[in-house]
Each structure stands twice: as C-alpha cells, then as structure tokens.
Amino acid sequence: MFSFFKKDKNKLPSIFDIPGPKGKFLIGDAMRFDEDPVGWMLETKPEFGDMVRLDSETVVIHDAGLIEKVCSETNEDYILDNAMTAGKHGRKKLIDGIAEWMQSRKYLGKALNRHVLTQHIGRAGVSLEREVDKRSDQEQDLFDASQNLLGCAVADFVVGADPEFKRIFDAVEEVFWASLNVTDSEETRLPWMPRPIAKRAERLNKELVELLHQVVKRRLAEYPRNEAPRDALDQLIEGMHDAPEEQLVAAVRLMMVTAHGPSGSIFSWCLLRLAEHPEYIEKIREEMDRDAKDILIPSKFPNTHAFLKETMRMHPSNWLMGRTAQRDTMLGGYLIPEDCRILFSPFVLHRDERYWDRPEEFDPERWLTGKAPHKENAYIPFGSGPRICPGALLGPIQLMLGLRALLSRYELILPPLETALPMHSTLLRPDNVKCRWVLRENLQKQAV
Numbered sequence: 001m002f003s004f005f006k007k008d009k010n011k012l013p014s015i016f017d018i019p020g021p022k023g024k025f026l027i028g029d030a031m032r033f034d035e036d037p038v039g040w041m042l043e044t045k046p047e048f049g050d051m052v053r054l055d056s057e058t059v060v061i062h063d064a065g066l067i068e069k070v071c072s073e074t075n076e077d078y079i080l081d082n083a084m085t086a087g088k089h090g091r092k093k094l095i096d097g098i099a100e101w102m103q104s105r106k107y108l109g110k111a112l113n114r115h116v117l118t119q120h121i122g123r124a125g126v127s128l129e130r131e132v133d134k135r136s137d138q139e140q141d142l143f144d145a146s147q148n149l150l151g152c153a154v155a156d157f158v159v160g161a162d163p164e165f166k167r168i169f170d171a172v173e174e175v176f177w178a179s180l181n182v183t184d185s186e187e188t189r190l191p192w193m194p195r196p197i198a199k200r201a202e203r204l205n206k207e208l209v210e211l212l213h214q215v216v217k218r219r220l221a222e223y224p225r226n227e228a229p230r231d232a233l234d235q236l237i238e239g240m241h242d243a244p245e246e247q248l249v250a251a252v253r254l255m256m257v258t259a260h261g262p263s264g265s266i267f268s269w270c271l272l273r274l275a276e277h278p279e280y281i282e283k284i285r286e287e288m289d290r291d292a293k294d295i296l297i298p299s300k301f302p303n304t305h306a307f308l309k310e311t312m313r314m315h316p317s318n319w320l321m322g323r324t325a326q327r328d329t330m331l332g333g334y335l336i337p338e339d340c341r342i343l344f345s346p347f348v349l350h351r352d353e354r355y356w357d358r359p360e361e362f363d364p365e366r367w368l369t370g371k372a373p374h375k376e377n378a379y380i381p382f383g384s385g386p387r388i389c390p391g392a393l394l395g396p397i398q399l400m401l402g403l404r405a406l407l408s409r410y411e412l413i414l415p416p417l418e419t420a421l422p423m424h425s426t427l428l429r430p431d432n433v434k435c436r437w438v439l440r441e442n443l444q445k446q447a448v
C-alpha cells in the first residue's frame with residue numbers, strides 16, 4: 001500500500017470531513033443553495049446536522065453555541081465582510097480598518113445618552129409625522145415606504161441637527177438603494193464581468209462622502225460648542241475631534257447606510273403582523289398615548305416591545321449572516337481554513353424547535369412572561385459579539401417612533417400576511433406588497 005493512501009491519524013478533521021450534500025465538482029451545492037437558500041438549509045439540517053458543508057470553502061452552521069463562538073471571535077479569528085467587500089484585497093482593507101472602526105463604535109455607543117436621545121425623539125417625532133402625512137392615502141410599496149420612514153429616523157439620530165439634513169437624507173437614500181441593488185445582483189460574483197450597478201453605487205457613494213466631509217468640517221469648525229450634544233455626530237466630535245476627518249465621515253456614513261435597510265424591513269413586517277393582529281393595534285395605541293419621552297423606558301411599553309421582539313424573531317431583517325476565517329481556526333472539532341466562509345441564519349435559528357416552544361406560531365405573549373422564551377444564544381436579530389449592531393437599543397425606539405407617527409392618526413390598509421411573499425435577498429423584505437394609510441377620522445366619516 002502506498003503511504004499517501006493511508007489516513008494520517010494525527011491530521012485534524014478538515015472542512016472536507018464536514019458532512020454535506022455531494023453537489024458538483026468545485027461548486028459543491030452552491031447552485032441549489034442560491035435557488036432557495038432557506039429551503040436548502042431546512043432540508044439539509046436534519047440530514048447532516050449542525051455543520052453542513054456547502055462547497056469547498058463554505059460551511060453553514062445551525063447550533064446556537066457555535067454561532068455565538070463565531071460571532072464572539074469576530075475581529076480576531078473571523079472577519080465581517082459582505083459582497084461589496086469580498087475578495088482578498090477588499091478583506092485586507094477591512095482588516096486594516098478594524099481598530100479605527102472599533103474606536104468609532106465606542107463613541108457611537110456614547111451617543112445613546114439621554115441628551116442626544118431626548119433631542120432625537122423630539123425632532124424625529126415631528127419629521128416622521130410630516131413624512132407619514134406626505135404619503136397619506138396613496139397606494140405605495142410597503143418596504144419602500146417603511147425604509148423611507150425609518151431611514152429618516154436613523155439619519156435624524158446621526159446628523160439631525162444639520163441645516164442640510166434633507167439633502168444628506170436624500171443622498172443616503174440613493175446610496176442605500178444603489179448598494180442594495182449591488183448586493184442583490186449577481187454582478188459581484190464574476191470579477192471579469194462589467195459592473196454597471198456597482199459603478200453607479202460607487203459614484204453615488206463618492207458624492208455622499210463628499211457631502212459628509214462638508215458636514216463634518218462645519219461641525220469641527222463649531223467645536224467646542226459648550227452645549228449638550230444634539231445628535232450622534234456632535235457626540236462623536238466631542239470624543240474624537242482630533243481624529244482624522246475621514247474617520248468621522250466613515251463612521252457617520254456607515255451608520256446611516258447600514259441602519260436604513262434592517263429598520264425598514266422590520267417596520268414592514270411589523271405593519272403586516274399588526275394588520276393580522278388588530279387587537280395589538282389598540283394595545284399599542286394605548287401605550288403610545290403616554291408622554292413621548294417615556295419611549296426610552298421599555299417597561300412602560302410592554303405590549304409594543306413584545307410585538308416588536310416577536311416580529312424580529314419571525315422576520316429577522318438580516319436573515320443570513322456570515323463571517324470569513326481570517327486564519328486557520330478550529331470550529332466544532334474541524335479545522336477551518338483561512339478564507340473559509342461560515343454562514344448562519346437567524347431566520348432558521350429563530351425557528352429551531354430545540355430552542356423555542358411553538359416556533360412557527362407568532363405569539364408576542366411569549367415575551368411577557370418575565371422569563372426568556374428561548375434557550376441561550378438563540379435570539380440574534382441584531383447579531384452578536386464585538387460587531388453586534390450598535391443600534392440594538394436605538395432600533396426599537398425608532399420603530400416605536402414610526403408606529404406612533406402612523407397609528408396615532410391613521411388606519412392601515414394592507415393585504416393579508418399570507419399573500420405577502422418574503423424576498424430572501426440581502427434583507428428579508430416583503431416582495432412588492434402595496435399598502436395605504438388613511439386618516440382615522442376620514443374612515444370613521446365614511447363608516448357613518
């Protein structure tokens with residue numbers, strides 16, 4: 001027997017030892033996964049278990065503990081990247097920028113203070129009511145309307161005190177849609193293909209960055225203001241006024257562009273679920289009658305928070321997340337090679353019977369018992385680890401501002417949830433659902 005046929009007993013089990021469907025040479029089962037990723041995961045999980053090899057460099061994991069391990073080792077053993085930053089060159093840039101971004105994150109966290117939030121809630125409450133009124137009694141796309149409203153709230157938190165707020169918000173909107181088109185498209189898969197969608201996104205992004213440079217310059221010129229910070233940018237400058245201008249611009253841009261989509265996607269599903277559970281509309285309206293600044297105290301809005309949490313369980317905006325190994329590393333007893341992609345799905349995790357009771361049932365009450373309704377690490381709508389969403393506390397506050405602006409004066413008209421097909425693309429969003437909101441008093445008049 002030649003020695004290379006003998007199994008090396010000392011060799012660690014590698015990615016090729018991880019079970020998975022046979023698939024095709026080189027591409028594994030990637031084509032089947034691309035056609036229906038959720039179906040693929042739900043089908044392969046019972047057969048192959050908590051670690052499933054998709055192709056020679058991609059593994060899908062389902063175990064809550066393993067997912068937590070990968071998330072918590074991000075920045076060290078794994079890197080957080082996406083279709084826009086894939087490839088060796090893009091990855092190197094990301095790795096080089098981690099320390100700077102983590103410093104910005106620290107100061108962003110400080111912006112979640114009472115001063116900034118109270119001013120944000122006042123300002124955003126007014127802007128959201130205005131945006132809701134503008135769209136009154138119009139048939140519109142649900143996700144489009146939702147992401148516009150919530151995007152406005154996010155931008156207000158970040159740069160709401162700026163005299164050019166509207167211009168900044170419009171530029172962010174354009175970049176958001178252009179980037180979503182890139183990550184939704186197949187373009188980035190084949191590096192040698194022309195990339196018109198990505199080129200447009202790059203141009204719009206460049207324009208946004210130029211605009212944000214002007215904004216940051218203006219604020220730096222005003223520093224020190226000797227007044228409490230009005231928005232996240234004021235707070236960033238308070239902590240980082242001697243940081244390079246680029247770093248401040250990058251932090252502000254990333255926050256606005258990243259937060260736009262998830263918030264809008266959750267808001268869309270929340271409205272669809274409310275139309276399915278009208279009894280909650282009344283409960284939420286009752287809670288919303290309280291003083292606006294109480295929005296900062298979740299215990300005063302138990303039903304609203306329970307409803308939002310359950311919406312994020314069943315419809316996590318970031319339904320498929322991933323990390324890439326920065327170096328050879330061990331996971332679940334296997335040696336994961338550098339550049340290997342690890343995928344995990346909050347959508348599948350949040351429906352796993354091992355971690356949840358009646359996972360397929362939409363039941364906000366499960367969050368009202370005083371005990372966590374799930375096993376450890378099984379609820380990750382905001383991700384986890386050092387790169388967990390820095391807006392995890394702010395997101396629900398802004399969703400509540402959106403609900404308040406809409407439900408206090410308007411009645412929703414939406415198709416039944418079962419007709420709303422989910423689009424599992426970059427974000428989990430309802431596909432082409434039309435919605436309308438009508439002033440409550442007008443509906444009441446019509447009823448008489």
Ligand code: HEM
Pocket residue numbers: 071080105154157254255256258259262263266317318321381382383384385386387388389390391392394395396398399
């Ligand atoms: C309900 C609303 C929101 C949801 C569901 C959401 C969800 C997420 C998720 C799942 C991630 C990826 C985390 C990971 O990979 O572990 C993320 C990242 C991020 N989110 Fe949010 N988010 C929301 C609102 C916000 C808000 C309001 C902000 C800030 C104003 C924000 C800023 C960010 C940023 C900057 C990142 C990137 C973090 C990093 O790479 O270090 N998000 N978000």
